[in-house]
Amino acid sequence: MLNEYTQVELPLINQLQLMSWQHIEGDVDVPYLTERQNFREVLLMERLHNAIRRINLDENTQPWLDDGRINSAIGVLERLGTAKLIEANQI
Structure with a gap:
C-alpha cells in the first residue's frame, strides 16, 4: 500500500x-x-544540550561552552516562535 509513510517518511x-x-x-x-x-x-532538550x-x-x-552559554543558545531556539521561524531559517 502506497502512503505518505512508505513513500516519504520511511x-x-x-x-x-x-x-x-x-x-x-x-508512539502518538x-x-x-x-x-x-x-x-x-x-x-529534545538533553540531546540538544x-x-x-x-x-x-x-x-x-x-x-x-559552559552550561550557561549552552542554555542561553537553547533559550534562543525556544523563543523563535512560529511567526519568526521562516525568517530564522533564511539566515
Whole structure:
C-alpha cells in the first residue's frame, strides 16, 4: 500500500540513518518514548544540550561552552516562535 509513510517518511528515516542519525521509534500517545514530557515540546532538550557541547570544541578538541552559554543558545531556539521561524531559517 502506497502512503505518505512508505513513500516519504520511511525513505527519509533510512537516509538519515545512513548519515549516522539515530531514529527513535515513537508512539502518538506516549510522549516519553521520544524523550519528551508532552508533544508540544519540539526540542529534545538533553540531546540538544549534548550535541551543542559535542560540536563546539576548541583547538584541543575540548568543549569550550559552559552550561550557561549552552542554555542561553537553547533559550534562543525556544523563543523563535512560529511567526519568526521562516525568517530564522533564511539566515
